[in-house]
Amino acid sequence: MSQPLLEVQQVFKNFGGFAALSGVNIYVNPGERLGLIGPNGSGKTTMINCISGLLTPEKGKIIFEGNDITQMTPHHRARAGIMRTFQIPKPFNSMTVVENLCIPLEYAAEHKTSLSVAEEEARKILTLIGIEALGDLKPTGLTQVDMRKMELARSLAGRPKLLILDEVMAGLSGSEVDEILEILFKLNEQGITIIMIEHVMRAVLGFSKRISVLNTGLNIAEGTPDEILNNPEVEKVYLGE
Amino acid sequence: MLLFLGAFLITQNFHNQYYYLAAFTVLQYIILSQGWNILGGYTGYVNFGTGAFFGVGAYTSAMIVKTFKIGKSAPFLELPILFIAGGLVAALLGLGLGYLTMRIKGIYFSISTLALAFVTVTIILNIDALGGATGLYIIRPRKIPFFTNYMEFLFLVMVALSIFAVAFARYIENSWIGRGLSAVRDDEDAAECTGVPVLKLKVFATMASSTLMGVAGAAYPYFVTFLEPISTVSLDVGVNSLAMPLIGGTSTWAGPLVGAVLLGIIQQIALVTLSPEYSLLVIGILLVSFVILAPEGIVGLFRKFRASLKK
Ligand SMILES: Nc1ncnc2c1ncn2[C@@H]1O[C@H](COP(=O)(O)OP(=O)(O)O)[C@@H](O)[C@H]1O
Numbered sequence A: 001m002s003q004p005l006l007e008v009q010q011v012f013k014n015f016g017g018f019a020a021l022s023g024v025n026i027y028v029n030p031g032e033r034l035g036l037i038g039p040n041g042s043g044k045t046t047m048i049n050c051i052s053g054l055l056t057p058e059k060g061k062i063i064f065e066g067n068d069i070t071q072m073t074p075h076h077r078a079r080a081g082i083m084r085t086f087q088i089p090k091p092f093n094s095m096t097v098v099e100n101l102c103i104p105l106e107y108a109a110e111h112k113t114s115l116s117v118a119e120e121e122a123r124k125i126l127t128l129i130g131i132e133a134l135g136d137l138k139p140t141g142l143t144q145v146d147m148r149k150m151e152l153a154r155s156l157a158g159r160p161k162l163l164i165l166d167e168v169m170a171g172l173s174g175s176e177v178d179e180i181l182e183i184l185f186k187l188n189e190q191g192i193t194i195i196m197i198e199h200v201m202r203a204v205l206g207f208s209k210r211i212s213v214l215n216t217g218l219n220i221a222e223g224t225p226d227e228i229l230n231n232p233e234v235e236k237v238y239l240g241e
Numbered sequence B: 001m002l003l004f005l006g007a008f009l010i011t012q013n014f015h016n017q018y019y020y021l022a023a024f025t026v027l028q029y030i031i032l033s034q035g036w037n038i039l040g041g042y043t044g045y046v047n048f049g050t051g052a053f054f055g056v057g058a059y060t061s062a063m064i065v066k067t068f069k070i071g072k073s074a075p076f077l078e079l080p081i082l083f084i085a086g087g088l089v090a091a092l093l094g095l096g097l098g099y100l101t102m103r104i105k106g107i108y109f110s111i112s113t114l115a116l117a118f119v120t121v122t123i124i125l126n127i128d129a130l131g132g133a134t135g136l137y138i139i140r141p142r143k144i145p146f147f148t149n150y151m152e153f154l155f156l157v158m159v160a161l162s163i164f165a166v167a168f169a170r171y172i173e174n175s176w177i178g179r180g181l182s183a184v185r186d187d188e189d190a191a192e193c194t195g196v197p198v199l200k201l202k203v204f205a206t207m208a209s210s211t212l213m214g215v216a217g218a219a220y221p222y223f224v225t226f227l228e229p230i231s232t233v234s235l236d237v238g239v240n241s242l243a244m245p246l247i248g249g250t251s252t253w254a255g256p257l258v259g260a261v262l263l264g265i266i267q268q269i270a271l272v273t274l275s276p277e278y279s280l281l282v283i284g285i286l287l288v289s290f291v292i293l294a295p296e297g298i299v300g301l302f303r304k305f306r307a308s309l310k311k
């Protein structure tokens, strides 16, 4: 059996005196679809920030493709193939949507491309996500839903091996959720490993092969979607919310 | 090329020394505002302390002139040496500024640059070798081969430098570096997570910016022939270098160019017809109006106008 693509080992992260992560363990195998769920404030976004490198954990290790990347800068992680979306979208507001995608295409994707090639690639990715009509607009003119789609498109432009989605489905309609799910399944079939953080239960249960549950910065359960649905501890956390 | 030719014609026709001085000041501000814009416009770090970098370049240059007296033995070599030295020392100071961009953003960064200018003035005031408060006289060579006087030569070199500054800013803007700087300005976290080496680009931008400012400063001693800290490391230089790109438009190289030429000329006119205080007042009023009414500057207004014509 091959090694996991990503392993988070006993990660601790504090904000002042507040422990946001208290020894979290997560792993994801190459080609897998992992769901990460937990009530608000359970530390999911903090975990993603530690994986993408915006935060450095106080304790613990993050291993990607067998290498310890705990101290690696975020842009090196992006180039190594870890791409993420932001729960609160962070568009480059002075650029058009196409130009937003050109940044990871030029800076993170494996082969450094010329701008015209990058723009062409960007439009292909926008077509894949279904927002090709928005290519020449500035992000400030987009709806929240389109903004999320742009976040997804931009992270795809980095040619990820591991794609981490922080609540991209929030605010999407039922049919839009299905559309995005279909795209994500296709990307996964092409070999991209995906970690999905999601409050839209239908999406995360239908998509994930395995689900990991966090509560107050601790792992509380892990298993197939069915096992998670029938886990009394998970039920307690969610009903208690 | 065209610009250069034009400038040459000007040197042939402007026998009035005054025009030289006015044109020289405009050229100086073209270099300064292009330099300012690389960090302030492209990267989003607003620097109030241009005077410090300009002043450091000027004092470095003056000290080399006084100490080594290269002008006599190698008259054409001297200026390049002064520019390189002035640019280098300013870049060194820029490294410190680059460190600041790692730590602080926004208004706190800007206030620190203001502090940097005050500290620089104070240091120069207290070093006797730099002339202290009394200042330094620099003797401009009277003659140089092929030119009627040294001022004419200095002026043409300044034209060349301005063209270089504009070309350099334009090159950065249209390259992957410029696109990375825009990403840094818009959102540093998103930039990092899409592969942009934020720290490296910020250090590059501060160094490039301060080098240009230092080079502009290095030409200053031969221009004024007298250096004194308060007017050299001046707040005026800081305000002008920021107002010109902001009024011209910060998103592209044309903005600082238009801003420097236009404001430079307006200021010179105000200086002659009114008084120095009024000339700064004019800049202030224009700056406030543009920031409120047309944040994209003259270039932005021009673009909007052109777009509305197409429709
Ligand atoms: N930068 C920060 N500073 C202080 N507290 C933070 C910061 N980021 C997150 N937290 C706190 O850490 C906890 C976990 O937050 P987060 O990771 O965003 O949770 P989730 O994504 O699961 O909703 C929350 O209580 C939140 O208030």
Ligand SMILES: [Mg+2]
Binding pocket: A044, A045, A046, A087
């Ligand atoms: Mg979150």
